[in-house]
Amino acid sequence: MAPRFGTSGLRGLVTELTPELVAAHVGAFLRACPQGTGLFIGRDLRPSSPALAQVVAETARRAGVPVTDCGAVPTPALALAAMGAGAGAVMVTGSHIPADRNGLKFYLPTGEITKADEAAILAALDHPMPPAPEPAPLSRDTTAGAAWVRRSVTAFGADALAGLRVGVWSHSAVSRDLMIAALRALGCAAVVELGRSEEFIPVDTEAVPEGARRQIADWIAEHRLDALVSTDGDGDRPLLADAEGRVIPGDLLGQITAAAVGAEVVVTPVSSNSGVEAGGRFRRVIRTRIGSPFVIAGMEAAPGRTVGYEANGGFLLGFEARLAGPLPPLPTRDSLLPILAPLSRARAAGGLAALVGREPDRFTASDRLEEVPAERARALVAGLAAQPEPLAAFLAPLGEVPGPTDLTDGLRVTCASGRILHVRPSGNAPELRLYVEAENPDAAGSLLARGLAVLGQALVKMPPA
Known part of the structure; x- marks a missing residue:
């Protein structure tokens, strides 16, 4: 690259x-x-x-x-x-x-x-x-790391997570020790560190591999955890799994956190879960291209009690919120807030799974095909978007019929069934990303797996560059 x-x-x-x-x-x-x-x-x-x-x-x-x-x-x-x-x-x-x-x-x-x-x-x-x-x-x-932790502890209060048993998948995240410190300061009954590595491990919280998901579920069962948390390498994207070992999609964390801080306006890319509109909790939802600069531009155009988030879960707070204490704005991707806000609400809801169950019945999943040259990825997406016939042929093996399309960032198609597929070349890596949305988690997972397979076949059939 x-x-x-x-x-x-x-x-x-x-x-x-x-x-x-x-x-x-x-x-x-x-x-x-x-x-x-x-x-x-x-x-x-x-x-x-x-x-x-x-x-x-x-x-x-x-x-x-x-x-x-x-x-x-x-x-x-x-x-x-x-x-x-x-x-x-x-x-x-x-x-x-x-x-x-x-x-x-x-x-x-x-x-x-x-x-x-x-x-x-x-x-x-x-x-x-x-x-x-x-x-x-x-x-x-x-002192920078300690100040980041202190911001959240002041906002949520020292007993916000009282009684919870939480695992921290440390791997090689620079945030790992600070995450542990924050959870302890917020009153967790137990904080269990797991999977610490002195070698760098790339963790994409938006595309957690199946093997990592199985390991997360095993850890949760073995240590009787209420939740497991982690971040990507630089600590600006969250990972949160419930007591059953299910990883909660980042855009659902965003919806829950936006409501928790009392947001009125939500800015989020076109790839995020459409449940943010369906919930009726926010005065306005603004959709942007993928990438925090576009989210920030949308937030700047809509001042007030405005927040932003991405499908990777990174959360941007554009105003001073008040929870148990003040929470100053931080208009850049943050992982700690979208982990702590759902955890703090989980006890009253009967657990994280119950809290997520209150969200509208729209479920997203995403993954990517790696080592796909940018030019080849862009050519494939352009070919699908150019005429109705290639798109219909792409969707046919998935049992879907095309409906309205959105070219804001890549190709996002709402199928006749109401399911959504969004194909997009990565902006910073040789990858072709696929985002899907369906009526339940199993349907989303199945659609994602089948969609990636069809995309892979389409890439193989493309003529050489």
């Missing part, structure tokens, strides 16, 4: 993320975007992240920008600390992709960069920052 700059910042193979390339993009960011009081830097637990973070720091200091090194911290914790200090930020992470790849996420003092900022950064690549007369200072901040 050649390095690529876009919605998730800069990403690519570690072998191709050379110091020169990283320095060029950081320099362009510093030239094109405001940094306020300086630049905060964080990183995930990939083997390559410390060295890349050092390149980022040296580039900023040479440009005369003071640097605060926050070390290994979750992305939302870094963003919270930087915004609180009125500073920009760079997070060194490849998120959920494998360890042979990595990347950078860029933040303004006000939060994530926008699509306009992306264009400005790309334009600035040809105009490097002039060096400062002497390097700017370097300081360290070891």
Whole structure:
């Protein structure tokens, strides 16, 4: 995967993320975007992240920008600390992709960069920052992670999770120790750490493999857990499983959390569960393209008690909510809030499964075909969208008949049965993603498996590039 700059910042193979390339993009960011009081830097637990973070720091200091090194911290914790200090930020992470790849996420003092900022950064690549007369200072901040935890503990209260037995699938998530600390501070009867790894494990909370799902169910049964939680590698996407070992889709976590914080307006991509409209709980629902910059743009256009979330579960809070205590806004993808909000409501509902059962009967599932070149994925989707006949032929083996289509981001078709299939090339990895929605979890799972198989066959039949 050649390095690529876009919605998730800069990403690519570690072998191709050379110091020169990283320095060029950081320099362009510093030239094109405001940094306020300086630049905060964080990183995930990939083997390559410390060295890349050092390149980022040296580039900023040479440009005369003071640097605060926050070390290994979750992305939302870094963003919270930087915004609180009125500073920009760079997070060194490849998120959920494998360890042979990595990347950078860029933040303004006000939060994530926008699509306009992306264009400005790309334009600035040809105009490097002039060096400062002497390097700017370097300081360290070891409090960012604790502040992220404290924000939620203050909001939910020390007994919010009293009596619950919760497992934490730690794997190699940079958020793992902080998740454990938060659960204990919120009164859990037991917090059981599981699956800790010193080697990096890519975990995509939006596409949890069947083997991982079986392991989660086994852990829950073995330790008699009420729930199991985890995140992706950089801690901005949540994973939450109920007492039966079922992983709750991220968009359902978003719906539940939006209601819990008292949102009036919800901004979410076209791939998210349509139950957010069916529930009738929100004054307005705004649909966007996939990617947090599009969600943030939608939130900025609808101020007030506005939240955003994605199908991966990352939740953006655009206003100060009040639960047991105040919950300050954090308009960037966060994993902790959409885990704690459902857990805090589970006891009164009779468990997580019962809480999810109160949501409208629309169920989503998603997965992807990996190692699909972007050009090939885009060509397949364009072919399906071009004329009715190819789409009808694609749906026929699935027993579905096409209905209305939506080309906001990829191809989303609402079938005559009411089921939904959404095919989309990934914006930051060589993957072809499939999102489905159906009337029950089994139907969604079956449709997803069959849909992926048909997509795979279609790719094989395509002529060579």
